[in-house]
Amino acid sequence: MSFALELRDVRKSFGKSEIIRGANLAVQAGERVAIIGPNGAGKSTLFNLISGRFAPTSGEIHLHGRRIDGSKPYEINRQGLSRSFQVSNLFTRLSVFENIRCAVLWSLGHRYAFWKFLADLDDANDRTEQILEMIKLDKKRDVLAMNLTYAEARALEIGITIAGGSSVILLDEPTAGMSKSETQRFIQLIRDVTEGKTLLTVEHDMGVVFGLADKIAVLVYGEVIAFDTPDAVRANARVQEAYLGSVLAETQAAAA
Amino acid sequence: MSQAKEFHFKPLNVGRWFIWGLFALMLFVAPRIWTSGLAQTMLTQMGIGIIACLAYNILLGQGGMLSFGHAIYSGMGAFLAIHALNMAGAGTLGLPVSLIPLVGGLAGLVFAALLGYVSTKKAGTPFAMITLGIGELVFALALMLPEFSGGEGGVSSNRVIGQAVLGITFGPQIQVYYLVAIYCFICTAAMFALTRTPLGRMLNAVRDNPERVEFVGYDTHWVRFMAFTISGFFAGIAGGLGAINTEIVNGEVMHASRSGAYLLFTFLGGATFFFGPIIGAVLMVICGVLLSELTKAWLLYLGLIFLFMVMYAPGGFASLILMNLRVAAFGKLSKLWTSYLALAGTALAALVGAATMIEMVYHRQLNEALGPELRFMGATLNSAGVDAWFGASFLVVVGVALFELVRRQYVHEWGEVQEDIEKEIKRREAL
Numbered sequence: 009m010s011f012a013l014e015l016r017d018v019r020k021s022f023g024k025s026e027i028i029r030g031a032n033l034a035v036q037a038g039e040r041v042a043i044i045g046p047n048g049a050g051k052s053t054l055f056n057l058i059s060g061r062f063a064p065t066s067g068e069i070h071l072h073g074r075r076i077d078g079s080k081p082y083e084i085n086r087q088g089l090s091r092s093f094q095v096s097n098l099f100t101r102l103s104v105f106e107n108i109r110c111a112v113l114w115s116l117g118h119r120y121a122f123w124k125f126l127a128d129l130d131d132a133n134d135r136t137e138q139i140l141e142m143i144k145l146d147k148k149r150d151v152l153a154m155n156l157t158y159a160e161a162r163a164l165e166i167g168i169t170i171a172g173g174s175s176v177i178l179l180d181e182p183t184a185g186m187s188k189s190e191t192q193r194f195i196q197l198i199r200d201v202t203e204g205k206t207l208l209t210v211e212h213d214m215g216v217v218f219g220l221a222d223k224i225a226v227l228v229y230g231e232v233i234a235f236d237t238p239d240a241v242r243a244n245a246r247v248q249e250a251y252l253g254s255v256l257a258e259t260q261a262a263a264a
Numbered sequence: 265m266s267q268a269k270e271f272h273f274k275p276l277n278v279g280r281w282f283i284w285g286l287f288a289l290m291l292f293v294a295p296r297i298w299t300s301g302l303a304q305t306m307l308t309q310m311g312i313g314i315i316a317c318l319a320y321n322i323l324l325g326q327g328g329m330l331s332f333g334h335a336i337y338s339g340m341g342a343f344l345a346i347h348a349l350n351m352a353g354a355g356t357l358g359l360p361v362s363l364i365p366l367v368g369g370l371a372g373l374v375f376a377a378l379l380g381y382v383s384t385k386k387a388g389t390p391f392a393m394i395t396l397g398i399g400e401l402v403f404a405l406a407l408m409l410p411e412f413s414g415g416e417g418g419v420s421s422n423r424v425i426g427q428a429v430l431g432i433t434f435g436p437q438i439q440v441y442y443l444v445a446i447y448c449f450i451c452t453a454a455m456f457a458l459t460r461t462p463l464g465r466m467l468n469a470v471r472d473n474p475e476r477v478e479f480v481g482y483d484t485h486w487v488r489f490m491a492f493t494i495s496g497f498f499a500g501i502a503g504g505l506g507a508i509n510t511e512i513v514n515g516e517v518m519h520a521s522r523s524g525a526y527l528l529f530t531f532l533g534g535a536t537f538f539f540g541p542i543i544g545a546v547l548m549v550i551c552g553v554l555l556s557e558l559t560k561a562w563l564l565y566l567g568l569i570f571l572f573m574v575m576y577a578p579g580g581f582a583s584l585i586l587m588n589l590r591v592a593a594f595g596k597l598s599k600l601w602t603s604y605l606a607l608a609g610t611a612l613a614a615l616v617g618a619a620t621m622i623e624m625v626y627h628r629q630l631n632e633a634l635g636p637e638l639r640f641m642g643a644t645l646n647s648a649g650v651d652a653w654f655g656a657s658f659l660v661v662v663g664v665a666l667f668e669l670v671r672r673q674y675v676h677e678w679g680e681v682q683e684d685i686e687k688e689i690k691r692r693e694a695l
Contacts, residue, residue, distance in 0.1 A: 059479065081478040091479060099472040102465075110469045113462050114481030120490055122463040129462070172480060 010073035012037040012206040018067035029230035040207040042221035050230045051210045059091040060084040090174035094181045096161040100154040109136045111171035143167040179209040195219045291445040304437045311444035312505045313545030315451045319498035320526040325535035328471030330392045333399020339518030340375045341368030341500025345507040353425040365504035372500020380492035403518045418514025467491045534582025543581045596681045603674040614663025620656040
């Protein structure tokens, strides 16, 4: 059977250092997966490989059964995979509305059209309004992206990611830098907007992980050492070792 | 920025119709107000300049692409147009003069497509460097092909060909002006329309954040390439109109200084606003024709203006106008006008002092044989004497010092006014 997203022995080296050392992962359609792991485990690199920002050194990545490794980011996006960024990556000099509209245009087939007016594209405009309501930024529609507050910018980041209607969504630390109450609201928001989609998210906050994920993938030194339900992962000996090891290392570093 | 305020269910935008009507009216009546031969020549050049600068701004303002070689597309348009005009005159090409600019446009489009494919692969500094290199390359190549470029002398032609249609021969300057005006209006409208299409908007997105554009399904290279080609098309039309206007085209039209002028005046006019380059183009002709008549040091003055603009008003004249219009709309301009008067007065004093010195230097370098005396602004100055130099430098020092004082005061006042306006906006929102 074909998975929504499948990684087969993916490796990535930068110069001599191998960051991803044979990662395997098979995500079924509709699953919500949280990717956790200590700092420097290669979580963000893994996202960059899947989304096409970098090409893997070796190995295969399949999206809905089709190979996507080595493709350009826009080619991967057109096949139904969309990602967000750890640091908000917005169209700063455009309004909130225009930011979202830019993200829906391709998926609605408007491509590089210069013979039709944006104002007449009812499908794109309606979809944009709908997204704005979903991410609760409809009152900010005419504000420039650069003038948003931190939490609003994060919401817009998610909005741009989901606007194109991709079936596989990658969120890179969506709640990083948010307060507790904001995080709570935000998890609910992510749950709502990714309803029925395959979701992969990198997270540090364990509260978010258990609140959001059906399954957890543990990435340590460029390898997926466990991929299971939250409870099973918690009980996994290798995971405990890896996390305990990092805790030990941290306490030693603090003592030194 | 004001584009964002559009609601797509608005049935009819009265303001927009009014502005476009006004633009058409200005194009129509301008040569009836300024009827002299010089004025009509200048107006024609302004019309052409508007198309060229707006085309350039598709790259600079809307796409964030700093091109140092855009004159080769308007230049190629001019060359191809003048050859087409010659062929039409010889009867080998059945094309009326009024459509010759389209030949120029097509030439610009084809060359932009050929050469732009490489440069648009990159953005930022590499893009700028590649355009600079290609610009020099094509300029040098054109001079090496005298059959095409006419060598040093250029290619000349005659625009009065064939039978007059409705009495229009394009002999008199006024008829050429109206041809340019019609093209200017249509091209401006078309380029404005482009800003409101999916491609135009994605071009803005590519300017702001090319990386993210790739993750919403668009190929940034292709977006830049299409914009570049369209810009080349309009630049070519401007070149073609220029060929009809001057009836002679030489290598100058492709020179880097022409590319530099597009960049400089588009920036001065205001690259962040659609209408900024229109102001820029008008300035370009005024500086090129009038200022260069007035003083040999005109490029130096232009450089100074550019420098101050980059430092203090990077949005160009368009942003200065719009910011003050906003202040005026909230009825706060009365608070600022004394400051403006003081700014203008002190700046004028410093400028007169600096200009006196510049003119004296130029006089000593260029007109030594005429003796040390020169006439400047109604006064006779002795460029070899101490008193003129002392007076001029005194004027500069005092002018600059007072200007700085006034400027600080003005910045303070401006901040207060802006705060008031913000409060007023909040208050209105709350109602």
